[in-house]
Amino acid sequence: MTADPSPVGARFERCFQGLAAVGRTGRGGYRRLAWTEADVRARAWFAREAAARGLAVETDGNGNQWAWWGDPTAGGAVATGSHLDTVVDGGAFDGALGVVSGLVAVETLAREGFEPHRPVAVVAFADEEGARFGVPTFGSRLLTGALRPADVLDRPDAAGVRLGDAMAAAGLDPAGLGADPGRLARLAAFVELHVEQGRGLAGTPDAVAVATGIWPHGRWRLSLTGRADHAGTTAMPDRRDPTASLPTAISSAHRHATAGGGVATVGRIEVDPGTTNTIPFRVRAWLDARAPDAGRLDALLARWDADVRGDAAGRGLVTDVVCESRSAAVTFDADLCAVLDTVLGRGERAAPHLATAAGHDAGALAAAVPSAMLFVRNPTGVSHSPREHADRDDCVAGVLALRAVLAELAGPPRA
Amino acid sequence: MTADPSPVGARFERCFQGLAAVGRTGRGGYRRLAWTEADVRARAWFAREAAARGLAVETDGNGNQWAWWGDPTAGGAVATGSHLDTVVDGGAFDGALGVVSGLVAVETLAREGFEPHRPVAVVAFADEEGARFGVPTFGSRLLTGALRPADVLDRPDAAGVRLGDAMAAAGLDPAGLGADPGRLARLAAFVELHVEQGRGLAGTPDAVAVATGIWPHGRWRLSLTGRADHAGTTAMPDRRDPTASLPTAISSAHRHATAGGGVATVGRIEVDPGTTNTIPFRVRAWLDARAPDAGRLDALLARWDADVRGDAAGRGLVTDVVCESRSAAVTFDADLCAVLDTVLGRGERAAPHLATAAGHDAGALAAAVPSAMLFVRNPTGVSHSPREHADRDDCVAGVLALRAVLAELAGPPRA
Numbered sequence: 001m002t003a004d005p006s007p008v009g010a011r012f013e014r015c016f017q018g019l020a021a022v023g024r025t026g027r028g029g030y031r032r033l034a035w036t037e038a039d040v041r042a043r044a045w046f047a048r049e050a051a052a053r054g055l056a057v058e059t060d061g062n063g064n065q066w067a068w069w070g071d072p073t074a075g076g077a078v079a080t081g082s083h084l085d086t087v088v089d090g091g092a093f094d095g096a097l098g099v100v101s102g103l104v105a106v107e108t109l110a111r112e113g114f115e116p117h118r119p120v121a122v123v124a125f126a127d128e129e130g131a132r133f134g135v136p137t138f139g140s141r142l143l144t145g146a147l148r149p150a151d152v153l154d155r156p157d158a159a160g161v162r163l164g165d166a167m168a169a170a171g172l173d174p175a176g177l178g179a180d181p182g183r184l185a186r187l188a189a190f191v192e193l194h195v196e197q198g199r200g201l202a203g204t205p206d207a208v209a210v211a212t213g214i215w216p217h218g219r220w221r222l223s224l225t226g227r228a229d230h231a232g233t234t235a236m237p238d239r240r241d242p243t244a245s246l247p248t249a250i251s252s253a254h255r256h257a258t259a260g261g262g263v264a265t266v267g268r269i270e271v272d273p274g275t276t277n278t279i280p281f282r283v284r285a286w287l288d289a290r291a292p293d294a295g296r297l298d299a300l301l302a303r304w305d306a307d308v309r310g311d312a313a314g315r316g317l318v319t320d321v322v323c324e325s326r327s328a329a330v331t332f333d334a335d336l337c338a339v340l341d342t343v344l345g346r347g348e349r350a351a352p353h354l355a356t357a358a359g360h361d362a363g364a365l366a367a368a369v370p371s372a373m374l375f376v377r378n379p380t381g382v383s384h385s386p387r388e389h390a391d392r393d394d395c396v397a398g399v400l401a402l403r404a405v406l407a408e409l410a411g412p413p414r415a
Numbered sequence: 416m417t418a419d420p421s422p423v424g425a426r427f428e429r430c431f432q433g434l435a436a437v438g439r440t441g442r443g444g445y446r447r448l449a450w451t452e453a454d455v456r457a458r459a460w461f462a463r464e465a466a467a468r469g470l471a472v473e474t475d476g477n478g479n480q481w482a483w484w485g486d487p488t489a490g491g492a493v494a495t496g497s498h499l500d501t502v503v504d505g506g507a508f509d510g511a512l513g514v515v516s517g518l519v520a521v522e523t524l525a526r527e528g529f530e531p532h533r534p535v536a537v538v539a540f541a542d543e544e545g546a547r548f549g550v551p552t553f554g555s556r557l558l559t560g561a562l563r564p565a566d567v568l569d570r571p572d573a574a575g576v577r578l579g580d581a582m583a584a585a586g587l588d589p590a591g592l593g594a595d596p597g598r599l600a601r602l603a604a605f606v607e608l609h610v611e612q613g614r615g616l617a618g619t620p621d622a623v624a625v626a627t628g629i630w631p632h633g634r635w636r637l638s639l640t641g642r643a644d645h646a647g648t649t650a651m652p653d654r655r656d657p658t659a660s661l662p663t664a665i666s667s668a669h670r671h672a673t674a675g676g677g678v679a680t681v682g683r684i685e686v687d688p689g690t691t692n693t694i695p696f697r698v699r700a701w702l703d704a705r706a707p708d709a710g711r712l713d714a715l716l717a718r719w720d721a722d723v724r725g726d727a728a729g730r731g732l733v734t735d736v737v738c739e740s741r742s743a744a745v746t747f748d749a750d751l752c753a754v755l756d757t758v759l760g761r762g763e764r765a766a767p768h769l770a771t772a773a774g775h776d777a778g779a780l781a782a783a784v785p786s787a788m789l790f791v792r793n794p795t796g797v798s799h800s801p802r803e804h805a806d807r808d809d810c811v812a813g814v815l816a817l818r819a820v821l822a823e824l825a826g827p828p829r830a
Contacts, residue, residue: 088688089643089696131690197648217647219691228504230798231680231703232632232772233612236673238796243681244669247662254659258651265646266658267693269686273503275546276634276683276701276739278799281504283684286691288646324691357647381653383645384693 008108008403009396016100016395019045019084020092029089029386034127034138035166042084046099046124053107055122060183061176062142063126063167069106070119075186078116078409079369080105080402081123082192083139083361087131091388093195097376097395099124101193105403116410118188125361133163134219134324140364145179153177181368189336189409190371192362193402195390199381200354207397208351210340211332211373215262215357216297217290218326222249222308225318228273228281242283243271245312245319249285252307256300262291263357264300286324290357294329330363333370340372343404358383374401423523423818424811431515431810434460434499435507444504444801449542449553450578450585457499461514461539468522470537475598476591477557478541478582484521485534491603492534493824494784495520495817498543498554498776505544506803508610512791512810514539516608520818531825533603540776548578549634549739555779560594568592596783604751604824605786607777608817610805614796615769622812623766625755626747626788630677630772631712632705633741637664637723640733643688643696657698658686660727660734664700667722671715677706678772679715701739705772709744745778748785755787758819773798789816 022045023038025031032038043065050057050067057067066072066079082098102122109116126139133155141147153164153174164174201209226240250266257264268286287304291297305321312319344351354375365371376390376398390398437460438453440446447453458480465472465482472482481487481494497513517537524531541554548570556562568579568589579589616624641655665681672679683701702719706712720736727734759766769790780786791813797803805813 087693088690090693094645129692131692134691136692197645198650199653215647227797228800228802229796230509230612230773230800231682232630232678232705232774233798234678234796235613236669236678238614241669241680243665243684246684247666250658251662254651254656263647263649263651265656265692265694267646267686267695268689268691269658269661269684269698271682271684274683275503276549276703277544277546277551277680278502278505278682279680280682281800288691290647358645359647381644381649382642383648385643385645385696387643 008104008399009392011104011107012100012396012399013392015049015104018049019096019100023086025089027089027386030086030092031088032084032086033088033132034085035170039085040170046084049103050122053103053110055106060143060180061178062139062180063172064139064143065124067122068119070116072119072121073186074119076188077119077121077186078406079121079123079187079190080193080406081125082194083125083128085127085129085131087129087384089386090384091386093388093390094383095128097195097390097398098193101399101402104399105406108399108403109407114407117412118410120406120410128361132157136325136359137361137364140361142177143180144184144364144368146364146367149177184368187369190362190365190369191336191340191374191402191405192360193374193376193398194360195383195388196354196375196378197356197358197381197383199378201352201375201377202379202381204352206349206352207377207394208344208401209354209375210337210344210351211375212337212353212355213332214330214359214363215290215292215355216294216327216329217357217359219324220287220289220301221322221324222285222287223320224283224312226281226316229279231277231279234279239279240316241279242317243280244315245308245317246283246285248311249308252304253287253289256303257289260291260296260300262289262296262300264289327359327363330366332362332366332372336370336372339408340374340405343408344401374398423519423814424807426519426522427515427811427814428807430464430519433464434511434515438501440504442504442801445501445507446503447499447501448503448547449500450581454500455585461499464518465537468518468525470521475558475595476593477554477595478587479554479558480539482537483534484525485531487534487536488601489534490601492536492601493821494536494538494602494605495608495821496538496540497607497609498540500542500544500546502544502546502799504801505799506801508803508805509798510543512610512805512813513608516814516817519814520821523814523818524822529822532827533825535821535825543776547572551740551774552776552779555776557592558595559599559779559783561779561782564592599783602784605777605780605784606751606755606789606817606820607775608789608791608813609775610798610803611769611790611793612771612773612796612798614793616767616790616792617794617796619767621764621767622792622809623759623816624769624790625752625759625766626790627752627768627770628747629745629775629778630705630707630770631709631742631744632772632774634739635702635704635716636737636739637700637702638735639698639727641696641731644694646692646694649694654694655731656694657732658695659730660723660732661698661700663726664723667719668702668704671718672704675706675711675715677704677711677715679704742774742778745781747777747781747787751785751787754823755789755820758823759816789813
């Protein structure tokens with residue numbers, strides 16, 4: 001690593017603040033949802049920053065942006081990057097840190113006179129969060145073929161706008177969506193740097209960790225249907241109030257997740273018609289569940305499903321559960337992780353290892369390209385929130401780690 | 416009552432179907448929310464129907480429409496009516512039945528050659544449901560002074576439109592809002608006919624009942640504030656997830672209502688930011704609670720409040736409960752109810768008596784004018800729903816009952 005980190009720190013700060021000005025909300029958070037005006041501005045920012053570093057920018061058919069150092073067609077390329085979109089009222093680091101760190105790491109290598117022996121790319125994947133259309137890791141999963149265009153094009157956002165129309169309005173042709181094996185074949189490795197989203201590094205001496213894998217996780221939509229009635233005049237025993245089963249739907253998910261060492265969140269609830277003086281005819285609740293392995297995730301879901309159906313049936317409600325998405329467990333590439341271990345372990349200690357329960361583009365890419373991740377310390381663990389944070393020193397440590405990894409992967413072959 | 420009800424039935428059908436064409440939704444329900452385009456069309460319908468019957472129509476400063484048979488300024492007037500607005504996806508009868516029955520009863524008396532000894536008015540009160548701005552019995556409570564204009568003018572609807580702006584857009588000057596004691600002083604009695612909203616008359620021989628009073632009721636807004644976090648990476652014990660206290664908020668309300676012979680509904684829930692993969696920072700839930708008397712309503716609220724605060728405090732959440740509205744118990748005017756009893760009891764049986772847990776304009780008017788209500792049988796008791804229903808024969812029985820009441824109240828003084 002460089003003896004004097006301050007130029008890297010200044011480069012990081014300038015680049016990070018440029019992106020941090022895009023899509024900021026009044027509450028100090030960020031709202032860069034896919035294909036919105038804020039997302040379009042973030043994409044323009046990426047193209048400008050890449051061009052300013054002499055990188056050639058292209059957008060693939062799935063809306064992912066690639067900034068190339070070297071010949072994109074040469075093959076054997078090393079890619080790094082993450083995403084620019086955020087959740088609703090998300091933080092400044094999730095996704096952004098990986099893209100900014102990639103650009104600054106490449107710039108630093110270039111200023112140091114490093115000459116890559118293979119192409120290097122910084123990538124910004126489209127719609128990683130899925131906060132608008134409910135399709136997370138959109139760009140990376142379309143790229144690998146894990147998502148089919150026909151299954152996503154007609155998905156509506158909360159305002160009823162079709163995904164395909166939203167893309168087109170943002171200047172992307174939805175006809176270009178789909179698997180791109182040729183592009184993937186030209187990649188030898190993908191390394192995503194990301195702010196940690198737990199407290200695995202908090203209070204430790206390490207600012208950067210190597211990811212071991214991603215928990216299996218998914219989203220399920222529960223619909224409870226009862227009967228609309230007057231909130232004043234319908235006696236309690238005569239009701240078929242779907243909110244009456246919501247306590248079980250929430251508590252059961254939390255209880256089984258806790259028991260199995262997983263996590264469960266009911267972060268979205270919609271009540272129809274949703275007026276104070278009407279007993280609703282329908283409640284929908286979305287369950288996000290994750291567990292250390294598929295068996296425990298299956299068990300969580302099966303127990304939750306049985307609890308909810310049993311409770312709802314006793315109240316005369318109709319229950320429907322739909323799996324909106326499910327991602328299998330990801331174990332990152334062992335050889336690539338060994339390289340990260342070696343590079344990060346050149347200091348006094350071996351680099352720490354962490355698993356995560358968050359989905360990432362690297363998890364999607366792992367199906368097609370040797371992939372790995374670096375996590376940068378998050379002192380509170382808070383994520384998907386305006387209060388998400390990483391110290392500047394830790395961010396710079398992340399850039400330097402990524403720079404060392406790229407130098408190793410794109411440098412001259414070892415004897 | 417008339418020997419041949421069929422002309423009344425035909426008049427009722429024609430008038431009822433005219434209104435039933437306004438604001439109908441695809442699901443067979445109605446959406447005539449205050450000051451919307453559908454509400455404006457319903458108001459135009461009322462003005463046309465009144466004019467067609469030779470009644471003089473005026474709109475008071477609170478947006479209530481009055482159709483006069485006789486001199487509005489003479490004093491000692493007898494008024495009947497209800498409201499034209501609906502809840503979201505409401506039924507065809509709530510409010511509408513009272514207005515239509517009033518118009519048809521007056522038309523029938525006029526065709527029969529009845530000459531009123533005092534003015535008779537059919538009134539359509541503004542925004543009885545409060546479905547858009549959360550202010551039920553808006554027009555009638557402003558009229559009596561129970562609501563102050565300053566407390567309602569800035570209330571936003573779900574889209575952020577101010578109540579005052581919505582009124583103005585509908586052609587009403589919000590500067591005219593407020594108590595109108597002079598108008599109230601010219602009323603001797605108000606009788607509201609309404610579809611029953613429970614099953615008190617279902618299965619009995621009676622199509623029409625006399626209301627005894629209205630339960631005390633209110634609306635409370637619960638806010639549970641926690642901390643936004645990533646749904647995947649935040650361990651269950653590290654969360655401050657406000658949805659975790661929603662089960663208690665719902666179950667406790669239902670349990671205490673059932674125990675106290677009251678009713679409780681959590682018909683509106685809002686989760687912020689409301690995305691599947693983010694632990695919410697806030698949940699808001701609106702409680703509608705009603706009980707046979709104030710003591711039992713107070714007890715329900717106190718127990719619910721204590722349960723929710725206790726549960727939320729244990730989870731590190733901040734709890735806030737705001738009373739958005741509360742209506743005291745109403746006992747209808749004894750003398751007026753006695754007249755209704757006498758008129759309805761001219762058949763073989765005394766008229767049945769019913770209390771109700773629903774708020775009504777008659778409940779608001781009762782503070783200033785001798786008021787009473789008639790309920791028309793609802794075979795299923797379903798209300799605030801597209802499935803709300805009353806049989807045509809029962810509707811006609813309601814018109815005839817109202818006609819007889821108006822004839823008694825506006826007829827020549829008894830010797």
